[in-house]
Amino acid sequence: MTTTTASAEAPGAHDDHGSHHVLPLWLLLGTWAALMALTLLTVGSSQFDLGAFDLPIAMGIATVKAMLVLMIFMHLGFDKGFHSLLIFGSLLFVFLFVSFVLIDRGQYQPSITAMDQQKLMQGN
Amino acid sequence: MSDAHGHGDKPFLAHHFEDEDHQFDAGKLGIWAFLVTEVLFFSGLFCAYAIYRSMHPDVFQFAANALDTKWGAINTAVLILSSLTAAWAVRNAQLGQKGLLCLNLFVTILCAFGFMGIKYQEYSHKFHYGIYPGKDNFAPMEGAFGDYKAEKVAFVVPGDDSTQDGEAAASGGAGEEAHAGDDHAAGDEGHEVLVKWDDPNIDPILKDKLKIFFGIYYCMTGLHGIHVLLGILVFMWLLSRAMRGHFTPTYYGPIDYAALYWHLVDLIWIYLFPLLYLIN
Structure with missing residues (x-):
């Protein structure tokens, strides 16, 4: 696509690689309404004691909201796949980072606590 | 960007780009x-959150009482609305x-x-x-945690035999009195120690850990707030x-x-909203 056609054509009329996809207004407003509804849902569900399911449910709702923002507001659903690869790749590494640190803590925290207590008893 | 370096009728097309699409795609990449580095940047704080919440779930549960869910929810709605207007502005x-x-901007x-x-x-x-940021400026007063009274709140923290010895060694008579109310039998498999929030004889190492919720709260919301301020600019x-009409459908x-x-x-x-405000 050359510069001349880009400026001559109506914007969004050509959609070869998705760079200039114009989101319809109903989709923007619908996404906003869905995000608001999910916010109310997560606040509502936090009023009940769901025991061990509290955190997974709250995180699940947050993830649905995050996907709506990423896919629609941030155009990822209509954009080049490479941008999705970048951002979801970063989330994969965040997952690895947090999991490995949690595993490490589970392994070594008991000995750290014991060392702390030993120091305390020695009067430090 | 001076006109000499531009492309004639396209004042914002830098000379090293072939056309506006080329420039747009480069900027988008x-x-x-940048957003990837931002995600990784914040992940350090989310990691700290995960560690301390898994270590002291009761501290998080209690300390979250100091946060008002109503204002957190209103702020969520405000940000979602601004996200809508930002996406609309692109359109x-x-x-x-x-x-x-x-108008949308x-x-x-x-x-x-x-x-x-x-x-x-x-x-x-x-x-x-x-409740201030910083670990040495922490002195919650009555009412800080809503209906809870600071002096009446106690945490059950997991410990072992050495922990209890350490507790006894570190704390004076008042501390022992507090621990006397511990309803956990000494012979239990995993010993649990009852610690009061404002116990002056509290184990200092433990006290640091109890304060950590607000350290994490201030760091996470503070860093997020700095991003909002930069966004405003x-x-x-x-x-x-x-307003000067710089933007066109091709730029x-x-x-x-x-x-x-x-x-x-x-x-x-x-x-952040469910992780900090919606702990029950």
Whole structure:
């Protein structure tokens, strides 16, 4: 696509690689309404004691909201796949980072606590 | 960018790009790479949160009482609205709707100020009750945790035999008295120690750990707030350019990039809200 056609054509009329996809207004407003509804849902569900399911449910709702923002507001659903690869790749590494640190803590925290207590008893 | 370096009738097309699409795609790749670094940047704080919540779930459960769910939810709604107007502004720029573009950018800025205003209220409320950032400035007063009274709250923290010995060695008579109320039999498999929030003889190492919720709260919301402030500056710059008519359907990159940044800031808040405000 050359510069001349880009400026001559109506914007969004050509959609070869998705760079200039114009989101319809109903989709923007619908996404906003869905995000608001999910916010109310997560606040509502936090009023009940769901025991061990509290955190997974709250995180699940947050993830649905995050996907709506990423896919629609941030155009990822209509954009080049490479941008999705970048951002979801970063989330994969965040997952690895947090999991490995949690595993490490589970392994070594008991000995750290014991060392702390030993120091305390020695009067430090 | 001077005219000599531009492409004639396209004043914002840098000379090293072939055409406006080339420039747009390069910028888009750049902003996504930046957003990746932002995600990794925040992940350190989310990691700290995960560690300390898994270590002291009862501390998190209790300390979250100091946060007002109502204001957190209102701030979530404010940010989601600003995300809508930012996404709408991109559409306006793509369609060349100058008036609506300026309006949407303006509403986005307004929401960002609203968010910071509510944040200011929340922070002052905590300062008022003696909860400050920094581990040495922590002195919660009565009322800081809503209906809970600070002197009546005690945590059950897991310990072992050595922990209990350490506790006894470190704490004086008052501390032992507090522990005397411990309803856990000494012979239990995993010993649990009852610790009062404002016990003056509390094990200092343990006390640091109890304070950590607010350390994490201030760091996460503070770093997020700095991003909102930067977003305000960026959107003000964009609004001034939009009013001067700089943006056209073939040149709207800056609007798109700023909106992407703004959505990421919204995204981080979407996770912060349930993690900090909705612990029950």
